[in-house]
Amino acid sequence: xxxxxxxxxxxxxxxxxxxxxxxxxxxxxxxxxxxxxxxxxxxxxxxxxxxxxxxxxxxxxxx
Numbered sequence: 001x002x003x004x005x006x007x008x009x010x011x012x013x014x015x016x017x018x019x020x021x022x023x024x025x026x027x028x029x030x031x032x033x034x035x036x037x038x039x040x041x042x043x044x045x046x047x048x049x050x051x052x053x054x055x056x057x058x059x060x061x062x063x
Contacts, residue, residue: 005059 003011 005055
C-alpha cells in the first residue's frame with residue numbers, strides 16, 4: 001500500500017513532533033532557551049523553504 005505525502009507525514013513526522021512538544025512543556029523558557037528555540041525556528045523555516053520545491057518536483061515525477 002502506497003502512502004500519500006500527507007499520510008507519510010502524519011505517520012512518520014507527526015508522532016515524534018508531538019512527543020517532543022509534550023516533553024518540552026514544563027513552564028516558561030529561560031532567556032537562553034528562547035534563543036535556542038528561535039534558532040531552531042529559523043532552521044525549520046529554511047529547511048522547509050529549501051526542500052519543498054524539491055519534494056514537489058519528486059512527487060510530480062512519481063518518485
